Amino acid sequence: MFPANSAxxxxxxTEALTRPCILCGKCxxxxxxxxxxxxxxxxxxxxxxxxxxxxxxxxxxxxxQKSLLNASASRKLLGLCLGCERCAQVCPQGRNLPExxxxxxxxxxxxxxxxxxxxxxxxxQLWPFLGRCAGLLPKDIAQGPTEALRMLSRPHQxxxxxxxxxRTVEFPRNAVLFPGCTARFxxxxxxxxxxxxxxxxxxxxxxxxxxxxxxxxxAQAGLPHLLREMQARNVxxxxxxxxxxxxTLCATCTKALRGYAASSSPFQDxxxxxxxxxxxxxxxxxxxxxxxxxxxxxxxxxxxPCHTTDPDSDALFLRNSLGPxxxxxxxxxxxxxxxxxxxxxxxxxxRVAAHYWGMVAGQEPSIVATGCSGCILQLAATxxxxxxxxxxxxxxxx
Amino acid sequence: MSSPKLTSGQRAVLRGLFPGDDxxxxxxxxxxxxxxxxxxxxxxxxxxxxxxxxxxRELLTWAHREAVPVFPRARGTNVVAGCVPQGxxxxxxxxxxxxxxxxxxxFTAEVGPGxxxxxxxxxxxxxxxxxxxxxxxxxxxxxxxxxxxxxxxxRAVKYGVTRDYVLGIEAVxxxxxxxxxxxxxxxxxxxxxxxxxxxxSAGTLAFFTKLTLKLLPLPPAxxxxxxxxxxLEAALIASRSVFRAGIxxxxxxxxxxxxxxxxxQAATPPWNAAxxxxxxxxxxxxxxxxxxxxxxxRRALEEGKPVFMEQGVDTLGEDRxxxxxxxxxxxxxxxxxxxxxxxxxxxxxxxAKAILGIREIAQKHNLxxxxxxxxxxxNIHVNIMFDAAQEQQQTGARQARxxxxxxxxxxxxxxxxxxxxxxxxxxWLHRQVGxxxxxxxxxxxxxxxxKGIMNPGKAY
Ligand SMILES: Cc1cc2nc3c(=O)[nH]c(=O)nc-3n(C[C@H](O)[C@H](O)[C@H](O)COP(=O)(O)OP(=O)(O)OC[C@H]3O[C@@H](n4cnc5c(N)ncnc54)[C@H](O)[C@@H]3O)c2cc1C
Ligand code: SF4
Ligand code: SF4
Numbered sequence: 001m002f003p004a005n006s007a008x009x010x011x012x013x014t015e016a017l018t019r020p021c022i023l024c025g026k027c028x029x030x031x032x033x034x035x036x037x038x039x040x041x042x043x044x045x046x047x048x049x050x051x052x053x054x055x056x057x058x059x060x061x062x063x064x065q066k067s068l069l070n071a072s073a074s075r076k077l078l079g080l081c082l083g084c085e086r087c088a089q090v091c092p093q094g095r096n097l098p099e100x101x102x103x104x105x106x107x108x109x110x111x112x113x114x115x116x117x118x119x120x121x122x123x124x125q126l127w128p129f130l131g132r133c134a135g136l137l138p139k140d141i142a143q144g145p146t147e148a149l150r151m152l153s154r155p156h157q158x159x160x161x162x163x164x165x166x167r168t169v170e171f172p173r174n175a176v177l178f179p180g181c182t183a184r185f186x187x188x189x190x191x192x193x194x195x196x197x198x199x200x201x202x203x204x205x206x207x208x209x210x211x212x213x214x215x216x217x218x219a220q221a222g223l224p225h226l227l228r229e230m231q232a233r234n235v236x237x238x239x240x241x242x243x244x245x246x247x248t249l250c251a252t253c254t255k256a257l258r259g260y261a262a263s264s265s266p267f268q269d270x271x272x273x274x275x276x277x278x279x280x281x282x283x284x285x286x287x288x289x290x291x292x293x294x295x296x297x298x299x300x301x302x303x304x305p306c307h308t309t310d311p312d313s314d315a316l317f318l319r320n321s322l323g324p325x326x327x328x329x330x331x332x333x334x335x336x337x338x339x340x341x342x343x344x345x346x347x348x349x350x351r352v353a354a355h356y357w358g359m360v361a362g363q364e365p366s367i368v369a370t371g372c373s374g375c376i377l378q379l380a381a382t383x384x385x386x387x388x389x390x391x392x393x394x395x396x397x398x
Numbered sequence: 399m400s401s402p403k404l405t406s407g408q409r410a411v412l413r414g415l416f417p418g419d420d421x422x423x424x425x426x427x428x429x430x431x432x433x434x435x436x437x438x439x440x441x442x443x444x445x446x447x448x449x450x451x452x453x454x455r456e457l458l459t460w461a462h463r464e465a466v467p468v469f470p471r472a473r474g475t476n477v478v479a480g481c482v483p484q485g486x487x488x489x490x491x492x493x494x495x496x497x498x499x500x501x502x503x504x505f506t507a508e509v510g511p512g513x514x515x516x517x518x519x520x521x522x523x524x525x526x527x528x529x530x531x532x533x534x535x536x537x538x539x540x541x542x543x544x545x546x547x548x549x550x551x552x553r554a555v556k557y558g559v560t561r562d563y564v565l566g567i568e569a570v571x572x573x574x575x576x577x578x579x580x581x582x583x584x585x586x587x588x589x590x591x592x593x594x595x596x597x598x599s600a601g602t603l604a605f606f607t608k609l610t611l612k613l614l615p616l617p618p619a620x621x622x623x624x625x626x627x628x629x630l631e632a633a634l635i636a637s638r639s640v641f642r643a644g645i646x647x648x649x650x651x652x653x654x655x656x657x658x659x660x661x662x663q664a665a666t667p668p669w670n671a672a673x674x675x676x677x678x679x680x681x682x683x684x685x686x687x688x689x690x691x692x693x694x695x696r697r698a699l700e701e702g703k704p705v706f707m708e709q710g711v712d713t714l715g716e717d718r719x720x721x722x723x724x725x726x727x728x729x730x731x732x733x734x735x736x737x738x739x740x741x742x743x744x745x746x747x748x749x750a751k752a753i754l755g756i757r758e759i760a761q762k763h764n765l766x767x768x769x770x771x772x773x774x775x776x777n778i779h780v781n782i783m784f785d786a787a788q789e790q791q792q793t794g795a796r797q798a799r800x801x802x803x804x805x806x807x808x809x810x811x812x813x814x815x816x817x818x819x820x821x822x823x824x825x826w827l828h829r830q831v832g833x834x835x836x837x838x839x840x841x842x843x844x845x846x847x848x849k850g851i852m853n854p855g856k857a858y
Contacts, residue, residue, distance in 0.1 A: 037419075050429060
């Protein structure tokens with residue numbers, strides 16, 4: 001009665017770097033995008049399916065004629081990923097989907113020009129990440145919308161939550177700040193607070209060095225050349241400074257900088273590569289919680305960024321200095337920023353944020369604190385009235 | 399690109415009924431709905447995502463009128479191609495229907511079919527209530543899917559399977575009519591038991607829109623024990639002594655040698671090469687009773703002269719032990735890229751015979767075959783691992799599967815204890831079920847679904 005459309009075994013994506021997707025569905029529950037939407041086509045399994053079919057049919061190549069999947073629609077769907085890597089943590093086949101997606105993007109010839117176009121139109125969200133990579137960008141982007149910058153740099157109004165009570169200085173002798181683009185260009189007071197947190201009087205921490213962007217967004221966007229360029233320049237600057245410890249303020253910067261050590265190219269030799277790996281340290285790892293005293297009654301919820309490195313020293317510091325006043329949100333909550341997704345699907349990104357706020361609502365926080373620039377921008381833009389979003393550095397009061 | 403098998407008028411109807419993202423027809427968006435954990439695939443004509451009962455009713459009214467096949471789908475974790483749209487049709491995802499209402503006084507809950515079983519369990523447990531069925535996929539499969547497959551799990555030894563917890567079902571028939579089977583009472587003998595008929599019907603009779611589930615008081619304490627043995631026989635002796643001691647554990651799982659090696663590739667387990675079989679048990683109850691029970695269980699397990707024994711008393715410790723069991727399925731793919739998975743069930747006294755017989759079949763065909771599972775209730779999983787790219791292995795795997803199923807039937811067992819026949823095992827039905835019974839199946843199917851549009855070609 002019905003035309004034949006018989007079931008065949010799924011094609012195996014044997015060309016992929018990892019073992020094939022066995023369609024077990026384990027990853028569904030971890031994906032913030034799927035959880036917020038119930039749309040299986042957005043799940044890691046859905047994207048794996050498109051990839052395997054595309055590989056079978058080579059339909060991601062624009063010239064393919066007879067493919068079932070539409071190349072540009074497939075690419076668009078594959079772009080809908082927050083890059084949070086939660087699926088990679090549970091996949092029994094060891095698949096790292098965001099990593100594979102980066103490669104798909106990087107391989108595609110039309111991708112970069114599309115990206116630049118979109119970047120120009122929507123630079124507002126991404127501007128802080130571009131920061132000092134401006135010199136490397138195509139000319140029209142490099143000029144940058146200054147109005148967007150001003151918008152984002154409005155002063156903070158967060159009540160102080162802890163005070164420093166020690167007179168000591170917790171500053172490793174040879175250390176320098178890697179402030180990240182957001183602190184450098186948009187929220188310079190983070191740098192000042194970082195100094196105070198360590199008990200420093202002068203500006204030994206910030207030697208006003210000309211760092212480039214950490215490159216996380218470039219990697220995610222599938223722009224490996226640009227990423228390599230940034231890595232090379234940052235490593236060169238660090239070398240020039242005598243290979244100091246690199247103190248970071250942003251979880252994403254920490255992850256991206258540590259990630260440099262995965263390749264040998266920016267380094268002179270193996271010893272330097274290892275030295276770099278050991279050098280990158282989040283500010284919170286240097287702090288001693290006993291040196292701080294909680295003040296006021298404000299209820300704080302800590303948002304753990306997807307890019308947190310293990311152990312989460314931000315969370316540890318806050319828990320130890322704030323005690324029971326700190327509420328950790330339930331696991332698996334993503335703010336929905338997702339770098340590239342902000343560009344390709346702002347509505348979906350907002351939907352994930354709305355889901356996030358729905359989950360947090362029960363805890364009625366007055367401040368959501370986190371340690372990632374991307375999360376702060378996304379959460380601040382979507383927070384319900386009465387809830388402030390801050391970098392935990394901003395909770396310091398005199 | 400449009401879906402080829404629906405007319406533009408039909409597509410317009412669906413688009414109108416399911417606005418926005420709830421109607422999909424682009425192949426790249428729809429393709430994941432064409433596959434499930436069986437790793438079989440057929441491209442759907444279209445996918446719809448109802449959010450309300452009315453949408454389901456309108457959809458099934460339309461589909462019945464137009465004789466368009468519909469394929470109910472939840473999380474797509476079934477392993478028998480139970481929701482692959484073979485022959486083409488409209489896939490109906492019930493994931494957006496995931497409401498939950500708990501009636502504490504009645505010890506019941508009403509849920510949408512798309513609610514994830516693990517989430518449900520967590521929410522009832524927060525109120526001191528308990529929903530025991532726990533398929534290994536509990537964290538990522540749904541109550542709707544569990545009901546349609548009558549999913550079983552580790553706890554079946556003591557607590558039974560999904561069927562034992564479904565008190566009532568609200569469903570929509572092809573044609574749009576609604577039915578309400580069962581009730582919120584824990585006992586009900588009025589009329590034929592349609593609820594138990596619908597549980598396990600694999601989406602072939604009606605589309606579930608609401609399930610009424612039975613809850614128990616949450617046992618306050620539980621613990622797990624893992625014991626490794628120098629031989630399979632020793633493990634079986636130990637398992638028999640547990641029952642003989644008058645104990646009904648919550649779960650009793652067996653992992654023979656082949657499985658132990660495989661899991662060790664994906665995790666760091668407590669066993670070593672000297673361990674040839676592992677038993678994993680779970681007990682629960684009031685703290686005092688549990689303490690006494692554990693002493694008895696340990697004593698019984700000692701009878702098999704274990705090489706190691708580990709106890710998990712807190713959630714974390716228990717979870718560590720059970721995660722090893724859950725890892726078998728994914729870890730099996732490290733042996734070979736393809737698998738034929740069977741979940742036969744045997745009279746409990748014949749399990750040992752079956753395992754040894756299957757080992758012989760593995761040797762004969764020179765393929766890794768994993769046997770493991772719910773020793774406590776006789777439900778044994780058989781994973782025949784092979785590489786489909788090698789023709790010889792593929793043929794060998796098919797022959798091995800045939801030999802395994804024949805052996806099981808010969809021992810008085812059944813073709814499937816949990817997963818169902820779906821598409822992948824359907825041609826075996828006649829080997830277990832007689833012609834008169836199969837005739838009744840057809841008549842029942844026709845009574846619910848005269849045009850044969852509900853998940854056609856599946857299960858029976
Ligand atoms: C790693 C792994 C471990 C597993 N372990 C177990 C186990 O221990 N025990 C076990 O029993 N199974 C197990 N399974 C199989 C699977 O998880 C179960 O069959 C589960 O019940 C399927 O649920 P689902 O939500 O994925 O449903 P799906 O796979 O989407 O659907 C299953 C069936 O239900 C039908 N259906 C779905 N929704 C509806 C509805 N609303 N109305 C009517 N019919 C509907 C579908 O048509 C299909 O026939 C396992 C699977 C995996 C991948
Ligand atoms: S967890 Fe891995 S193998 Fe399983 S469906 Fe997701 S991507 Fe595929
Ligand atoms: S990286 Fe995150 S958003 Fe992307 S598919 Fe995986 S879980 Fe989903």
